[in-house]
Amino acid sequence: MSAQRENLASDVLIIGGGLSGAMLAAQLLRQPGQRRVLIVEPRRELGRGEAYSATHLGHTLNGNAARMSVDPDNADDLTAWLGHFIAAGGWPESAEQQVPVAELFAPRGLFGVYARQRLAEAEAIGSQQGSKLEHVQAEALDLTVGEQGVSVSLADGRTLRATRAVLATGMFAAARTTRLSDNALNTAAVDPWDIQAMQSIDADGRVVIIGSGLTMVDAVVSLQAAGHRGLIEVFSRHGLLPHERRQPPAWEDFLATDPTLRSPLQLLRALRGQCRTAQQQGIDWQAPLDTVRVHIARLWSQASERHKRQFVRHVRPWWESHHHRSPPQGAALLARLVEEGRLRIHAASLQGVEIGVDGQPVVTLRFRGQALVERLTAAALINSTGIEYDWRRVARSLPQNLLQRRLVQPGPLALGIAADEGGAVLDAEGQVSRRLFAMGPPLRGLWWESTAVTDVALQAKALALRLAGAGD
Ligand SMILES: Cc1cc2nc3c(=O)[nH]c(=O)nc-3n(C[C@H](O)[C@H](O)[C@H](O)COP(=O)(O)OP(=O)(O)OC[C@H]3O[C@@H](n4cnc5c(N)ncnc54)[C@H](O)[C@@H]3O)c2cc1C
Structure with missing residues (x-):
């Protein structure tokens, strides 16, 4: 080619x-x-x-095989492909997930x-x-x-x-903000997926991760694979971790039956109501949430600029952590590290990065709701602030x-x-x-x-x- x-x-x-x-x-x-x-x-x-x-x-993928087909006319395409691949001896580790092929996170x-x-x-x-x-x-x-x-x-x-x-x-x-000195964030930061580079970090040293989305989950998986044993401190503006993706049952497509919902705040209220109803019935809140996805493009493209801004300002952090959910393996690792006291999540915004005299990155952070900034030295810094x-x-x-x-x-x-x-x-x-x-x-x-x-x-x-x- x-x-x-x-x-x-x-x-x-x-x-x-x-x-x-x-x-x-x-x-x-x-x-x-x-x-x-x-x-x-x-x-x-x-x-x-x-x-x-x-x-x-x-x-891994953040959705199971049933959700990740590249054929829009055949939702089972990846499941079928994976089934053949595994039957031919490929990916033997898939057995550890103990679920049918359609539910595997590949x-x-x-x-x-x-x-x-x-x-x-x-x-x-x-x-x-x-x-x-x-x-x-x-x-x-x-x-x-x-x-x-x-x-x-x-x-x-x-x-x-x-x-x-x-x-x-x-x-x-993501672009660096002008406040971050001399590209220090990029020069000091370790690639979230580079396990080999992480092997040269002090295994007991503190690692700081900026950003708490799915790239952060990957970074923690990489650190674990590299043998890191020290404290991991995660900082993001809202301090929200992605929820774990479960396999919820089907739920009525409430947006299809109520086309009047327009503003993001109306949508959020209606969705929260549906989630509460589900939970009262002993059903996972992810069931109603997952019905919203097919309507997002329509709702967004029809929304006024004011409503779009409202969504980005007020709903986005919530949407990111609830909709862009973590694969179960990553979520389980994070939960374990939090329980062991090895991973802490903070709501704080990054103000700057410098390289200290000993060559270690020093980050300056402003914690949410506080005026004072704090400086923190880390053995390594990982930038998972996402996309520009x-x-x-x-x-x-x-x-x-x-x-x-x-x-x-x-x-x-x-x-x-x-x-x-x-x-x-x-x-x-x-x-x-x-x-x-x-x-x-x-x-x-x-x-x-x-x-x-x-x-x-x-x-x-x-x-x-x-x-x-x-x-x-
Ligand atoms: C780490 C990561 C994990 C993800 N996991 C999932 C997941 O589990 N499930 C899911 O649904 N989605 C996931 N996504 C979303 C993912 O971006 C999309 O699924 C998909 O990769 C988008 O494909 P793309 O080709 O549009 O973009 P990209 O994958 O970003 O590819 C764009 C390509 O364009 C090339 N390019 C850019 N500029 C130029 C240029 N000037 N000249 C020539 N080439 C250029 C780049 O080299 C790149 O290869 C993930 C994204 C990332 C980054």
Whole structure:
């Protein structure tokens, strides 16, 4: 799949070959007709991105196999694939979970194998009708749009041309705030997934983790695997840990029967009421919560800007910890460490990071509700503060060039970029592009939830149909 020639031309050029780019290519190759698809992706393997490049078995999906199919028409696709994989002797450790295949939480690296296999199958189907996929292993730096199509310049000096291009660039690591001195947070921080690097941390030393979401759970799993025995202190603005994902029973889709709910606070009140009713009946509160997911895109896209802001300000921390739940293995490890007094969670905001005289990171924190700041020295620091969705703050060539060329504009609340409902991007004047499209995390502002496997799978199919149906 590697492209050696200069100045390749294609029908669809996809920038980014993580799960979004790979699944879009797979859907395009399955469409009738002959087409040439190029994916520009610096990683060696397509379909993995950051999430599915994981190599440690403890870094698992946050949903069970029944929830993670890449085929929007077949929810059992991953379950069936995993069943065959395990029956053939793969992933013997799955037996430890003692649940049916559909309820297994698979390692993310294994999910990457599954996604790659589905892409290879689509490639084989496509080649029967003369379609072709090529992987150009490079970073795209700039893009221009002309009458005939798009032109993409790469870091290695090549230029690629295509009738249409799709931005499937995924998520960008959170930007540092200006108060953090000299990039110290990044230079001092250990990668949350780098177990080897963690082996060189003082095993009994205090580790500070900034951010308390799912990346923090992965970081704790990594520390444990690296043999760390000391205190882990987790700091986040609200001090909320992700809840454990359980397997709740079905619950009535109350939003489908009450389309009047509009404001985020109305929604929250109604949802809390449903959760209370469930608990009074001895049913897990996660059952009503899980019915909300399918309505989020509709509710968000219909909401006024005021309601969107209200949601981000008041509901988001609650939504993040209740909806983006932790896989049971990670949650059990955290619960055990909390019980043993080895893990503490604090509500505090990071004010700065410095490197002390002995080379150890020193963090300055302001605890919630307190005026005073505290300084704390750690053996190591892990940054799990998440994602920067505002492209204006992403210090990477492609987003900056696209903004400067006025080919894109920030999306609602500056989350990602603006696009129509089918993923065609809006330029700075609000014109819908015929040539440039986007999918996945860049459309966060359009759909709010636009990142998970199921979001990506649905968008890939819809966009492939649109692109396959478009003329020149
Ligand atoms: C650690 C982690 C764990 C996750 N776990 C889950 C989970 O359990 N379940 C779930 O549903 N979702 C999970 N997610 C969400 C996950 O992001 C999506 O499932 C999926 O990976 C999104 O795919 P993507 O291709 O849009 O983005 P990414 O995976 O971020 O891939 C984008 C790709 O674009 C490439 N790229 C960016 N800019 C350029 C450029 N200029 N030129 C060329 N290439 C470029 C990057 O190299 C990258 O490979 C997780 C995310 C992370 C980060």
